[in-house]
Structures are given as C-alpha cells and as structure tokens.
Amino acid sequence: MSQDRTLPRVTVCGLGYVGLSVAVAAHDAGYAVTAYDVDEGVLARLKRGNPGISNVSPEQLVALTEDPATVMTNDLDQSPIGDVAVVCVPTPLTPGGAPDTSAIVDAARALGARIGPGTLVTLESTTWPGTTEELFAPLLAQSSGMDAGTGFNVAFSPERIDPGNHTHTFTTTPKVVGGLTARCTERAAAFYRSLGVPVVVAAGTREAEMSKLLENTYRFVNISFVNEFAAVCDAMDIDAMDAIRCASSKPFGFTPFTPSAGVGGHCIPVDPFYLTHKADEVGAATSMIAAADAVNRSVPEAIAEQVLDHLRSAGLLPGAKVLLCGVSYKPDVADLRMTPAIGVVRALRARGVEPSFIDPFVPEFVVDDVPVAPWSGGTADVAVVLQKHEGAPPPAELAHAVYDPTGARRPIRTPGLRRVP
Template identity: 45%
Template sequence: MTTATGRHRGPVAVIGLGYAGLPLAVNAATAGYDVRGLDTDPLRVGQITQGVPPVETVTTPDLAAVRHRLRATTDPACLTACDTVILCVPTPLDSHGRPDLGPLTSATTTVRDHLRAGQLVIVESTTYPGTTDGPVREILQQTGLTAGIDFALAYSPERIDPGNTAYNLANTPKLTGGLTDRCLDRAAAFYTSLGAPVHRTRSTREAEAAKILENTYRQVNIALVNEFAQLCHHMGIDVWDTLAAAATKPFGYTPFRPGPGVGGHCIPADPMYLVHRAGEMGLPFHLAQTAQQINLGMPLWIADRICKHLDDSGTRPTDADVLLLGVTYKPDVADIRNTPALPLIRELHARGVPVRFHDPYVPELDTGTATLRRAEDLPKALTSATLTVLLQRHRTYSARTLAGSRRLFDTTGPAHGTESFAL
C-alpha cells in the first residue's frame, strides 16, 4: 500500500498471536499496514477471525477497528509476500527449568522456508544474549541468503504488561538492536512508523540482555521482600507496616510487595535464560539463581502457614475446607501462566488438605493431577470454608465481600477484618 505521504508500506507478518504478538499486529494494522497474523493454534485464529480477542491485551473494539487489515491464519505461505516478519512466540522453561527455544526455533525454521531477499526479520521473543545473531541467524542463512546483506535481521523485545492500561507501544520505548547498522535503521524505521519511541542499542545482544535485566531486577527485589516477610513473621514484626515506613523515603528506595509467589511468563522464566547461558560459559549468576529459589519457595511457605493455622485451631487437614481466592498470576487479568496458585494447591493436596477456589476470570483449573471447577456461589463458599486464602486482590474481592469469610489469610497486604491474619 502507499500512505498519504507517498511512502510504501509492504505487508507485515506477526508470528505468534498471544499477549505480545496480537497487540503488535493490531498496532501495525492501525498504522496502515496489511497484516498477516500467523499462529499454529486454529482455535485462536478462529477467535480472531470472528472478532473475539483470545487475550486481554486486545479488546473487541480493537479487533473490529482493524478487521479489514488484519487477517489471522495458520498457513505460513503468507510469509513470502510480507516485507517485515516479526517473531513473537513463547520462550518458556522446560520441565527441568532450562530454556526451551523449541517454539522460537520452530518459528524461525518456518520463516526460513519462506524467506526471500529484501525482507526484514525481527525477533521479539525474550531470550538469552546471542540468540538472534546465533541460532536464529544460522537457521535463516540455511537458505543461502546472508543476514545483513540479503535480508535484515534485528531484535526488539516485547514490553507488554497484561492488565496495565497506562503503558503501551506509544509511550514505552522500543529497545531495538540490529545485526548491522542498516538492519537497525530499518527496524527502527518500522517501529517509528507505528508511533513507538525507539531506543537503539549497540547490537542485538544488548537489547536481548536489557530485557532480561529488567525482569531480573523485579525478580531479585520481589525475592528480597518475600524473604524479608518470612523473617518479619518469625520475629513478630508487622511486615506491611515496615514496608509502608520504608516507602516514605523519597530517594534510594523503590517499594516492592511480598506475596504468595511470582507468576506470568517473564519473571519466573526470563532471568533463567541468562543463568543458563552464563552457566554454559562458566560464569555463575548467583543473585538471580538465589532469587528464583526464594520466589519458588513462597507457595511452600504459604502452605506451611495454612497448615499451622489449621493445627492451631484443632482442625485436622483432611477435615479442612480451604478456599483460595484469585488463582491468576496477578490481579484483574485472566492469565494463569506460572501462577503460584498451582504449586500451592499441589502442596496442600499432598498434605491431605481439600482445596476449592474462586476466581472471576478462571472457570476451571488444571492442577496437573486433577481439574478443579470454580466455586460459583462466592458468599456461600466464604461462609462455609474453614479458611479463606486471598492470593490475588481482584476488584471482585472488596473488603465487604471478604468480611463474609469465617477466617481470612490475606497474602496480598494488611488483613481485612478482625477474624483474619496477613502474610
């Protein structure tokens, strides 16, 4: 197509239509590009085609506004016609906690099979430094085309925060690194055309490292307050009053809050990519490893607190009725990726404690060994439960609502009401 300024904008392909890829596809379509959204999940593709967003980072009106420019498909043949191809696929950890580049490798292989001279390929998936100019480039160059000469290659990490409406592509700087200066110029021009402020890095590796640093910063500071909360509990100190006092310092301190653990894609996974890569080079990343272990241990500590309360109240574990409120990984989102609620449930089940849950965003929860269905009558569930545990403070859970519980363990902040206790 040709814009009003006379500048040609060729079609764009976004591979992976999840929390990061779908908003990017919508933004590109809004900016005037013809966009092909490629995903291996036919259900997701069908939802988008019908105008139903499969993730909350995009709304129904968002999809309706770009229905003539955005087409979702499972057919990778669409890639050949696109001038720009962007990879937004997941980069999870495997069952052993090691980086799983399988989805990214598979998506890159798909791009390779449809690569042509002149295209711009951008990786947005979070990964360890050296991935874009290493494995990704190697796969793409199996075509006989040379990155930086025959096609452009760049890296620009997604910076999506599900549920956060204050920040978006227009006001969050887009870190961008290129294999060469010409690659960087082209990638920067693309993101600028979407209305994004661009911050250029020296190479793809600095952009890859910066994204992991951002999430390691959060991981380490959350681990700090999580371990601090445990110390405060054993020392008889009110952790929430202490945190509020520390937060009055107007310099040199950034507030973080403890909780039942960390979840989502980024914090539990991204730092481990750098830990793994550093380990391969004989360079341990001690702080990130320690923080990971502290945060992974929080659900176990919460289970200890629950069982201690049951024991103190004379309730046998098998006779208890524990109700968990909020099983997503953060408040007011439907995302359960790496939610700490799952290891907590598994730990309680292992101790013989029956568990129910309520969450306005989650109708059922697969624990790995069983499928739990949501308690639909919340007031009744609150009054019947031996102990209610607040894991995520969704807007649904007002102080008035929580007052209906017989006994409340609030892991999200100062406890509500007299018949309750906090983290």
Template identity: 40%
Template sequence: MVDKKHYVEELKNKFLSKEACIGILGLGYVGLPLGLTFAEKGFSVLGFDIDQEKIHLISAGTSYIKHIGSERVNNAVKAGRLSATSDFSRTTEPDALILCVPTPLDKYREPDLSFVINTFEAMLPYVRKGQLISLESTTYPGTTEEELRSRLEEDRGFQVGNDLFLVYSPEREDPGNKKFNTATIPKVVGGTTPSCLEVGKALYGAVIEKVVPVSSTKAAELTKLLENIYRAVNIGLVNEMKIIADRMGIDIWEVIEAAASKPFGFTPFYPGPGLGGHCIPIDPFYLTWKARAYEVNTRFIELAGEVNAAMPEWVINKTMEALNEQGKAMKGSRILVLGLAYKKNIDDIRESPSVRLLELLRDKGADYGYIDHFYPKFPRMREHHFDLEATPFTMEYIRAADCIIIATDHDDFDYDLLQREAKLIVDTRGRYRKNFSNVVKS
C-alpha cells in the same frame, strides 16, 4: 544485482508510508496487542498461529484475551487491517516478520527454544530477500545470531544486513497496565548489522513513541533479562524480609510503605505467594544457563530464585498453622484459592503461583478449589492438570470454606464481604491493612 541500499531504503519508505505488510508469528499475549497496534496505525497485518481457535476468533472479530476488547479486534478486521492464518507459506507476503512465541523452561529448568526454532523452521523456506525479521521472545544473549542468523545464511544463503535484515527487540507487554500500552512503552532494538538496526528502527518507530537503539542483538537480549532479573531479585529480597518480619511480629506492608516515603534511593517492591507470568520466574534461568558457558556462577540471581520458588510452600505452612490455631487439620479442610492468574485483573495463568498452591493443597489432602470468574473451568496447561470448576464468590460458599487464601487480589472481589463471612483468610497480597481476627497475613 540489487544492492543493500535499495533494500534498506525500500523497507524504510514502506514503513514510513505504512504501505508495508506486517507479519506477526504467534498471536498470544504479546503478538495480538502488537498486531493490533500496527493495524490501528494504518498497517496491513497478517497474523500466524498454529491454534485454529485463535484464527477463527480473529476472523470473527472476537478477542480471546480478557484485557483486550473484542471491539479492537473487530474494528481492525472490518477495516481490512487484520487477518490471521495458519498457512506459513504466506510468510513470504509480509515485509516484516515479527516472532512473538513462548520461550519457557524445560523440565530441567533450562531454556526451551523449541517454539522459536519450530516457528522459524516453518517460515524459513518462504523467507525472501528484502524482508525484515524481528525476534521479540525473551531469550539468552546470542540466540538471534546463533539460532536465526546462522540458519538464514547457511541454510538459505542470504546475506544478512545486505539482502535481508535481522533484529532483536524484546517485548515489554504488561497485561492490564492502564498507564502504558504497546505504543507508549519505549522499544529497545538491536540489529545484527548497522543496516539491520536502521531498518528495525524504522519499523518500530512507525508505531511506537520512542525507540531505544543498542549496539547489538546480544545487548538487546541482555537488556530484557536485566529488566526482569532486577525485579526477580528485589522481589526475592522483600519475600525474605517478609519472613523475617513475620517472625518478629512486624507488618512488612507497613514497613514497605514507610520506606517508600523516602524520595530517593528506594524503590518499593511487594511480597506475594511466589512469582508468576511469562518473564520474571523464567528469565533468570536463561541468563544463569548461558553464564555457565562463560564459567560464571550467578549465585546472587540463583539465591533470589530459590527464595521466590519457596514462597508457595511458606504460604501453605502459614495456612496449616492458622488452621491448627482453630483446632483443624489441613487434611480434609475445605480451602479455596482466591484468584488463579499470576497478577490481578487479567486472565493470564502462566507460571502462576496459585497453581502451585493448588498442587500443594492436593498433596496435603485438603478439599481444595478456587475462585476466579476469569476461569469458569480450570484451563488446559502443559504441566498442570486439575479437573476443577470455579467456586462461585457467594456468601454461601465463603461461609462453607474453612480457609480462603488470597493468592491473586482481583479488584472486583468484595473484600468487605469476604472478611465478614469467612472463617479464616490467609492474605498473601496485603489486601487487608487493618488487623482482623480472621485474617492471617502471609
């Protein structure tokens, strides 16, 4: 009989020597950069995804994510460090299996763990003794223990912490951030047992500069939620302040800049057309849903969510008012949304407020469209459908539009040209600090 100490030391030695094979389940905005980081540090990486197009592109050494260069993928593939498959029977091969799959909300705005559960169920028959499993998907406290550990022990008979190891380590990717990358962002890790934590620290410590251990998977799960709820609440506050400032005729961007000059006690957050991305608009609902099981009402968090969710409607109302000032109705007016992604300089459209703006423009009868070179054609989405192609960013199309809403301020748009040629601009991102007759700050 092989004892726990043997498995612990074997895995730690494999991670230290980089002889371990790392399995990445889910090759999206989190999984691909994580897999590349392991590959670039000398590990053999086997990626898993149900999307055959991603498998094909990786095998061809091509990136499908804008801010990740194809050169990185090609170098890893050519070096024999990165490969990809849709065959989940091969999950028996890696020494570590890292789940990086989506955790969205369902139509009732409650946690949808179907991607996690379905992926885990697909790999479960092939999990073997001596492996480490890490969940990185954002979720509510208790998921790792309640959904994963229970299946490993009850369905497969493993002794988690003895012959198989389970940790939770929340992803902290920030697409497009040039200051930090996967390897330099500190990694929080919580284990289901002390030996699980020990092995988890060894895994991530092999490729990431700083590992931050916490006492349990629940603590690690709540850490991720706190990080993003902190941002959601503060963005909700500044969005509400934006409305107050607008009614008072005050420039909120000027106020934020002045407040940020204080060297202590203030962190600047910035308003916008709403929240986007795979974390900030979603994470508060994971906690509020779980909190109800403990008979706790998360009023403060939910209020911030209401404020942020109302921002697209507020922007559309500001647009209607601005058009009225020019003697135009929104119905029939040509209105272009500038930028589809949820933040600038990336090609990630998940939960983007730009999509909600397009829906509202459609509902109001506008002749609507969008400008975004990252998306020549509106992409396939699970809940949103538009048969649209991108409008070119040219003087001709800018002049022809009745209004342009700056929803995502990609740096490579020519904002001087836009200001000179557009009839009306609704700026939701504070791109224009000076006052112009054709710019409405929203």
C-alpha cells in the same frame, strides 16, 4: 486511523499476547497485516472476535480481522511475507528447566524460505544473549540463501507487554532495538517508530537481548527478597507493609516491591534461567538468581504451612474448608500460566486439605489434571488471598479467618485474635 495501503505489509508470527498486540498496532498504523499462527484454535478464536487478552479490545481485533488487506493464516504460503516480519513466538523452559527455543527455530526456517531481498526480520521473543546472532540469523540465511545483514536485515527488540496494564501499552512503552548491523538497527528503529512507539537503540543484538533478561531477573530477585523480608517481619511482629510504605518515601535509591504468593506468569519465573543458561556456558556465577529461586519456590509451601498450623490449632482438621481467593498470576487478568496458586494447591493437597477457589476472571482451575472446586457459597474456615482482583468479594465476608500473604493480613487473623499461636 486511515489505512494507507501504500505502506508495506507486516507479517506477525505468533498471535499470543505479544504478537496480537504487534499486529493490531501495525494495522492501526496503516500497514497491511499477515497474522500467522500454527495453532488453528488460536486463529478460530480471533476470527470470532475474542482477543483472549485484556490489552487488545474486541473492537480493535474486529477492525484487524475484517480488513480486506488482513490475512489470518496458519500457512505462510497463503500470503506474501512483505517488507517486515516480526517473530513473537513463545520461549518456555523444557521439563528439565533448560531454555526451549524450538519455536524460534521453526519460525526462522519458515520465514527464511519465503523472505525476499531487503526484508526486515525482527525477533521479540525473550531468549538467551546471542540467540539472534548465533541461531536466528544463521537459520534465516541458510533457508533464504542470502546473507544476514546485507541480503536481508535482522534485529532483536524485546517485548515489553504487561497484560492488564492500560497505562503502559505497546505504543507508549519504549522499544529497545538492536540490529545485526548499523543498517539493521536503523531499519528496525524506523519500523517501530512508524507504529508510534518510542525507540531506545542498543549497541547490538546481545545488549538488547540482555536488557530484557535484566528487567525480568531484577523483578525475580526483588520479589524473592520482599517475600523473605515479610516473613522476617512476621516473625518479629512488625507490620511489613508499613515498613515498605515508610521506605518508599525516600525519593532516591529505593524501588518498592510488595509481598506476594510467589512468582508467576509467562516471563518472571522463566527468563532468569535463560540468563543462567548462558552464564553457565561462559563460567559466570549466578548465585543470587539461585538463591532467589529457592526463596520463590518456598513461598507456596510456607503459605500451606501457615494455613495448616491455624487449622490444627483451631481443631478444624480434618474436613476444613479452605478458600483460595484469586488464582490467576496477577490482578485483573485470567492468565493462569505458572501462577503461584498452583503451588499452593499442591502443597495443601499434600497435607490432606482440598481447597476451593473464587476468581471472577477464572471460571475453571485445574491443577495436575484434577479440578479445584469453585466456591459454592457458605463460609470457609480460612480464606487465603493469593490475588487481589478489582471488585472481587472481600475475603473477610467469605470466611471466619483471613490469611493475606499479599500484605494486608499476613498473619492469619480471626475476630479478637491478632496472631494464631
């Protein structure tokens, strides 16, 4: 697409899987882009042409970085902010499990000191309801000396990037937009539409913030339910996947989820606790989230127990060879953030079993500062399928027995043996 530099400049704060996608979309739409990240290592990698995520191609990245109008920087004083600033910084949990919005605070202070009258600032980072109105906008106002909503515009538009998904992309997935005022909403909606993105207008910033927490808490709860359901099916010698297949034929009132090794990634294990944080403040109960959390946390332990029971009954302890097949948090990506494989490794190690791993996307896997050995060939006693990558070796070719908590072989199977006693 031709680069029409009559369009305004967009500054993107945070160049992870969300921010980089926004920066590329803005560039492809003809905007001049300031790509800002505090991590010099991230900037260096991007300048080498390595996007680090599957949703942005090296060709798209090179087109962005080699454009003379693009500024890649870790210093906002090196480039004008422009007419629009988009904040895509991480919002993890603290070690104690509380929301960590420190990156939002830092971004607001940095931008507030540099924005001009009429600048639109949108926040895409997942956070607790009220953050935009109670924290983000006041910090921008304090640093800029202008009033939020009149001197400058503020909106919340939750990210919906799905790493590895090439069907539902940044530009094809609707963007929810909620502004501090009607004018803020109008400007933010117009900006995202200019990127070619469908827009859904929320009643305000809190509704937009809550919509994101609803989406991911919905997945969190249903993942826990289907894993518990599969365990019940195992105990009753029922094919869980066939039951799910049959239920999925209902054209209304049912959305299928499939068993897994647990929850992982940057959002699903984190976002529900931004909701419980705010719910606790107002005295609202979130007992279902707490119950789902207990189930999700139990899955890696249950996997380790299944493996240990098999090894013990087969007389393979000590010295058993256990191979973990696929250790990233979802298929066909290299992302290890909060992958359930970490919990499986910890549980196996606690029981005296040191596993190895195979994953075509992950060259190195370290848990608690101790590397997990890559598979060196030969045949393992048990292959545990934690993630199915396209084109990865079938686990049955790598081991004498297979345990697949993702659905196909939930009980550990060996030739001629349906279920290990």
